[in-house]
Amino acid sequence: MSTSTRTSRAVQFVESFGGPAALDLREVPVPEVAAGQVRVRVSAAELNPMDWFMTSDADAAARFGLSLPCGFGNDYAGVVDEVGDGARDGNGVRFEVGDRVFGAAFSRSVAEHVVVNAPGRIGEGGDVHRTPDGLDDRTASALSIAGCTAAAALAVVDPGPSDTLLVGGAGGGVGVFAVQLARRTGARVIGTGSATSADALRALGAEPVTYGDGLADRVRELAPDGITAAVDLHGTDVIAVARELGAPDSRLTTIAAVVDGVLPANGANAAPGAIEEIARLAAEGLLRVPIAATFPVEEVRAAVELQAGRHVHGKVVVDLP
Missing domain, CATH: 3.90.180.10 (Medium-chain alcohol dehydrogenases, catalytic domain)
Incomplete structure (x- = not known):
């Protein structure tokens, strides 16, 4: 037939x-x-x-x-x-x-x-x-979609062992990957989420912080020396906080909004081989x-x-x- x-x-x-x-x-x-x-x-x-x-x-x-x-x-x-x-x-x-x-x-x-x-x-x-x-x-x-987007976002900010990275929307579909991949670079990760997501974020390796009014003060309590990089996976609030806490625009990125001076990330631009590496890590139990x-x-x-x-x-x- x-x-x-x-x-x-x-x-x-x-x-x-x-x-x-x-x-x-x-x-x-x-x-x-x-x-x-x-x-x-x-x-x-x-x-x-x-x-x-x-x-x-x-x-x-x-x-x-x-x-x-x-x-x-x-x-x-x-x-x-x-x-x-x-x-x-x-x-x-x-x-x-x-x-x-x-x-x-x-x-x-x-x-x-x-x-x-x-x-x-x-x-x-x-x-x-x-x-x-x-x-x-x-x-x-x-x-595919979330993994490539996370990989593309982290490629913009290039986290490493000396960094304190703020991830906005860390409990979301892209955040699950961004937090874990950033932790694999040795970076300290602070992730925003709801109060009910705190345990899930800790399980991924992030230090949870509740989003909303007063976010800058709550992040400052966790990181008194400031933030060195940030990815905002939800909007623009985290970009504003990261700027306030010392992160330069060259180490900021968004995926769902446009901010003047900040390079947005797109999963379609993930580096060749990025998704295959994510799949390998997942298959080997190294990425949840x-x-x-x-x-x-x-x-x-x-x-x-x-x-x-x-x-x-x-x-x-x-x-x-």
């Missing part, structure tokens, strides 16, 4: 963009593979804030080049089930049917099948990486990827509601059996 007559399930916005209620699980044609691409049978898709931010309304979707009908989600993991001519990994090795892989598929990962460029880059065409032995698919599905909740694809709306609430400590994963 040709792929043009086969169908599989995908989560899509059909009639309008919007919140979880606008999502539908539909039967769609199985996507076809072109040269330089692979098709993946997805087993797990992890949710990120950017998933619902991009599709919250028609104006937001248009800014990202999205139109109806539109898929949902960006991170995936699964098994290659078809390989196009010339589809190879970053080391030039050809992909084969049956290879376990993970990566990003721009606004279409919550689907039984995705087609991505090989090796590709995060963005519209997607990317694909080999899943190392010892790493399960749920965990692998949580790596907490999975807070899993949902079957039939309950994707509930999964999105939980993730969008921004109070879950860990990753939210949608299973595609």
